[in-house]
Amino acid sequence: MKLYSIGDTAKIMGVSVQALRYYDKIKLLEPKYISPSTGYRYYTYDQFHYIDRIKYLQNFGFTLDEIRSIILTNNINKLVSMLDDKKQALNEEIKKIQQNIDLMTWYHNYFIKAQHLNKSHVSHFDTRYMVCTKIKNDESRENYHIRLHKIRHSSKLKDLEYMRQFSLILDYNDFMNAAYHPTYIGLFLRESQEINSPYVMKIPAGNYYCMPAQVLCQEWSPYEATVYFSQFNEKPRLVLANEFEDNLQEYNNCPLTPPCVLFEARRFPRFHKLICNSSSWLYNQGGLFLRS
Numbered sequence: 181m182k183l184y185s186i187g188d189t190a191k192i193m194g195v196s197v198q199a200l201r202y203y204d205k206i207k208l209l210e211p212k213y214i215s216p217s218t219g220y221r222y223y224t225y226d227q228f229h230y231i232d233r234i235k236y237l238q239n240f241g242f243t244l245d246e247i248r249s250i251i252l253t254n255n256i257n258k259l260v261s262m263l264d265d266k267k268q269a270l271n272e273e274i275k276k277i278q279q280n281i282d283l284m285t286w287y288h289n290y291f292i293k294a295q296h297l298n299k300s301h302v303s304h305f306d307t308r309y310m311v312c313t314k315i316k317n318d319e320s321r322e323n324y325h326i327r328l329h330k331i332r333h334s335s336k337l338k339d340l341e342y343m344r345q346f347s348l349i350l351d352y353n354d355f356m357n358a359a360y361h362p363t364y365i366g367l368f369l370r371e372s373q374e375i376n377s378p379y380v381m382k383i384p385a386g387n388y389y390c391m392p393a394q395v396l397c398q399e400w401s402p403y404e405a406t407v408y409f410s411q412f413n414e415k416p417r418l419v420l421a422n423e424f425e426d427n428l429q430e431y432n433n434c435p436l437t438p439p440c441v442l443f444e445a446r447r448f449p450r451f452h453k454l455i456c457n458s459s460s461w462l463y464n465q466g467g468l469f470l471r472s
Contacts, residue, residue: 183213183222193231200231208234208248240266279341283370287344293424300391300404308383309373310347311337312366324365331379332367341370350419356402362421383420 190197203209204221209230211221230251237247240263250259311332315324325346332342348362366381374382389408393400409416 181212181224183224186211186221186223189223189228189231193228193235195231195235203231203234203244206244206248208244208251241270242266279370283341283343290345290424298392300389300408302387303390304387305383305385307372307385308368309375310366310368310381310383311340311342311377311379312347312349312364312381313379314364315348315362328365328367336377337375337379340375343368343370346423348421350421352416352419355419356406358400358402383418388420389416 184192186197186200189195190200200209200211200221200223204211209227212224212227213222214220215222233251234244234247237250238244242250242262246262250262311328313324313328313331328346331337332340345368347366347368349364349366350360350362354361364381368383369375369380374380389405391402391405393402
């Protein structure tokens with residue numbers, strides 16, 4: 181039977197000499213013959229398919245230890261089971277990659293939108309959920325932001341996927357008087373799902389009237405909203421102020437953070453419950469609103 185040197189075997193099979201030596205070291209593939217005088221390793225043709233199988237399984241993400249356990253036991257059922265596990269793991273990776281692509285697309289559009297927030301409009305929003313906390317009277321932005329961060333990183337909520345955008349709930353009457361007194365602050369969740377937590381709020385679906393206003397860095401007027409709402413007998417019950425940034429370094433002084441917030445409002449019955457599983461949030465306050 182013809183013998184092939186370790187160098188020739190490496191060239192033929194597209195592996196390194198170091199890899200073949202390591203296969204030998206871990207008892208995955210031992211040379212067919214080792215010269216007693218020189219210590220040179222030699223392989224035979226029937227071992228080439230063995231090397232090929234090792235490389236093939238490595239492409240699937242198997243470790244050399246896993247490959248050794250499969251091949252040395254010659255257990256096809258074990259190989260099939262491990263292939264199923266690898267497929268499941270890869271599908272989870274694909275799912276995570278797609279989620280990251282979706283988040284990257286949202287974040288891309290977020291900054292594009294921030295550059296074009298210059299007109300009021302009506303937009304439809306599906307049901308959304310956000311993790312939030314109530315803002316105390318005269319509480320500093322620093323305090324309620326820190327409290328929200330602690331909540332979102334708590335044991336029950338830390339594994340949720342958040343959108344990188346803060347949202348504030350405002351009182352309608354304050355808003356119509358060009359006053360900025362938020363009552364809640366929150367972060368929207370990436371997926372619309374009900375979660376059993378007192379910190380998760382459901383934001384109803386609907387067509388929202390949206391108006392840009394730089395509320396933190398300059399004077400602003402609710403005039404457009406006043407004109408729009410004058411068409412209806414009933415006041416809106418919910419106002420959301422969503423921040424849009426155009427500066428990656430400054431948060432407080434950025435001309436669009438949250439200075440330029442997108443106000444959304446929707447008409448509700450006089451008392452509207454926002455249900456989040458076992459917890460309910462009751463609002464009789466106004467807000468920027470949307471035609472239904």
